[in-house]
Amino acid sequence: MKKERNVKRLSLVILAISVVSAQAAPLDITGAWFRSLPGKLPAGGYFTAQNNSRRDVAITGAMSEACGMLMIHQSSNKGGMSSMEMMEQVKVPARAQVTFAPGGTHLMCEGAKMKIGTRVPVLLKLSDGTAVAVAFEVKGATGK
Numbered sequence: 001m002k003k004e005r006n007v008k009r010l011s012l013v014i015l016a017i018s019v020v021s022a023q024a025a026p027l028d029i030t031g032a033w034f035r036s037l038p039g040k041l042p043a044g045g046y047f048t049a050q051n052n053s054r055r056d057v058a059i060t061g062a063m064s065e066a067c068g069m070l071m072i073h074q075s076s077n078k079g080g081m082s083s084m085e086m087m088e089q090v091k092v093p094a095r096a097q098v099t100f101a102p103g104g105t106h107l108m109c110e111g112a113k114m115k116i117g118t119r120v121p122v123l124l125k126l127s128d129g130t131a132v133a134v135a136f137e138v139k140g141a142t143g144k
């Protein structure tokens with residue numbers, strides 16, 4: 001009888017741990033890559049973020065040892081003039097997907113130190129206080 005109770009308690013602990021780790025990563029990041037350009041040109045970072053949780057979450061920042069500075073940018077085209085704007089955060093609504101892509105929202109890596117064909121780590125900071133570690137594939141100018 002006593003033994004049975006211990007088993008039950010253990011499974012509760014395991015359940016609690018798995019709930020915590022699910023909360024730790026509300027976003028699934030797929031297709032992450034940097035466009036590495038020659039010289040001192042910045043590298044754009046692209047990916048798809050899927051929010052599998054029932055709560056909205058925002059990407060509030062990014063860090064990488066491969067970048068001197070890593071920012072969130074929004075490309076826009078106003079009256080034929082293309083420009084980039086810094087974003088404080090990008091919201092990923094509950095059960096929805098947001099794509100960082102060329103010509104739209106993207107990461108901008110200034111002072112890039114990366115080699116085409118390798119992967120570099122990026123830490124995406126989220127509004128709920130957690131962070132997601134993502135390996136970005138480094139591709140060339142044509143995206144290959």
Ligand SMILES: [Cu+2]
Pocket residue numbers: 073074084106107108
């Ligand atoms: Cu940019």
